[in-house]
Amino acid sequence: MSEPPRFDRGHTEDLMSFLTASPSPYHAVANTAERLEKAGFRQVAETDAWDGSSGGKYVLRGGAVVAWYVPEGAAPHTPYRIVGAHTDSPNLRVKPLPDSGAHGWRQIAVEIYGGPLLNSWLDRDLGLAGRLTLRDGTSRLVNVDRPLLRVPQLAVHLDRAVSSEGLKLDKQRHLQPVWGLGDVRDGDLIAFLEESAGLAAGDVAGWDLMVHSVEPPAHLGRDGELLAGPRMDNLLSVHAGAAALAAVAGAGTAPSSIPVLAAFDHEENGSQSDTGADGPLLGGILERSVFARGGSYEDRARAFAGTVCLSSDTGHAVHPNYAERHDPTHHPRVNGGPILKVNVNNRYATDGSGRAVWAAACERAGVPFQSFVSNNSMPCGTTIGPITAARHGIKTVDIGVAILSMHSARELCGTDDPWLLANSLAAFLEG
Structure with a gap:
């Protein structure tokens, strides 16, 4: 067996470019597809008949992408090695x-998606990005990547209790960003985006739009x-x-x-969609893919029985200001290598045999890894791992990179960990 490909610190620099270019799941999958195309992969349509040819292929659906590489001579019952991740934040x-708006301010009405740290969106320069659906059924990506919106925090002089009782935000009243002055005009935002995307007035029939911080990723620290950057949860894993x-x-x-990348949408709100891991x-x-290579249902069963999935998602590094919130004997550190996530109540899918698969991949890649388990007194989060294991009946292992400020508009990791993760994933995908 050949040695796995090696990634260095240049991978982290490339990650920074990927984060900047991917302010929405739709941009993330488009950028992923572009990278796969450069590596020789080709897009296949779900509505077309598939052939059993070898090589790299991928499917795009909304904010999800699934890509796979069929080696020469792969049998119909050849198992898969899957890296699973998610594109949404x-x-x-x-x-x-x-x-919307009031009192001379023009505002944009927004919903809260997933579980963000709400305070991290205050007083931050925000852009707007996503997908515009046109009247002919096609779609167009749009990205206004400049200071356009802002969610202004109330001054301390008008909220003296904030110093003693902490910040309290009402999701309906306090998170609506401002974007100008004057009277509210229905259709103004979409007309602005049509112009920004070079479309004619009235072309847009639907939209999936979200705000993002326009501050670019940056190296931080003395050395x-x-x-620091946006959407590391979980574009860091998609990129790797x-x-x-x-x-x-x-x-x-x-x-x-057969190595596979499956990057799903909607993980942050339960994965139950046609582009989510529970779909x-x-x-x-x-x-x-099994049937296109001439396989039967028996071949499909054999392939799935030998398949292993790494569910790669960010996890929690030990926080220096809140160390008591972590398990006292499990303190993952940034730049200490990727983490193996364990929870006996199946919030993560890892078991002992899965740990062995992960340990072997890391050993082969020459990458150290750490273990993460939650403090027994703290609720444990979850991932696409248990969903993938239960839905498809395939062995799944939960891993990722340890970060701080998870679910903030701007998160923090170590510069070494992204390329250490990529190295371990490559070793795993090689089988």
């Missing part, structure tokens, strides 16, 4: 009737050993998974397994 999303898949495909992996997207694609 907690944020503020535009409502169906977006134009630049930290990285795409890089690992492209590298393994370029190296010509042996037909002992049929992944299973349908894997099955069609």
Whole structure:
């Protein structure tokens, strides 16, 4: 077996560019597809008949992308090695009737998506991005990546209790951003976005829009050993998974397994959608690949029985100001290598045999790893891992990179951990 491809610190620099260019799930999958195309992958349509040819292929659906590489000589029952991730992040999303305001201020009506740290969106320069659906049924990506919106915090002089009782935000009243002065005009925002996207007035029939911080990713710290940036949860894993898949495909992996990247949307609100991990997207694609190579249902069962998935999502580094919130014997540190997530109540899918698979991949890549388990007194989060395992009956292991400020508009990780993760993913995908 060949040595897995190697990634260095240049991978982290590339991650910064990827984060900047991906302010929405739709941009993230478009940028992932562009990178896969450069690596020789080709898009296949779900409405077309598929053939059993070898090589790299991918499917785009909304904010999700599934890509796979079929080696020469792969049998119909060849198992898969899957890296699972998600493209969405907690944020503020535009409502169906977006134009609002009061007292001479023009505002945008937004909903709260997922579980963001609300205070992190205050007094921050915000852009607007997402997908515009046109009257002919096609879509157009839009990205106003300049200071356009702001959610202004109430001055301390008008809220003296904030110093003693803490900040309290009403999700309906206090999170609506301002974007100008004057009278509210219905249709103003969409007309502005049509102009920004070079569309004619009235072209847009629907939209999926969200705000984002326009502050770019940046190195932080005395020696630049930290990285601050938006949407690391979980574009960090999408980027690493795409890089690992492209590298393994370029190296010509042996037909002992078929490497796959599955980047889903809607993880932050339960994964129950046609593009979420709890939907049929992944299973349908894997099955069609088996059948396109002349396989039967028996071949499909054999392939799934030998399949392993790494559910890669960010996790919690030990917080220096809140160390008591962590398990006292499990303190993952940034730049200490990726983490293995364990929860015996199945909030994570890892078990002992899955740990062995992960440990072998890290050993082969020469990457250290750490273990994460929650403090028994603190509720544990979850991932697409248990969903993937239960829905498809495949062994799944939960891993990721340890970060601080999870679900903030701007998160923090170590500069070494992204490329250490990519190295371990490449070793795993090689089988």
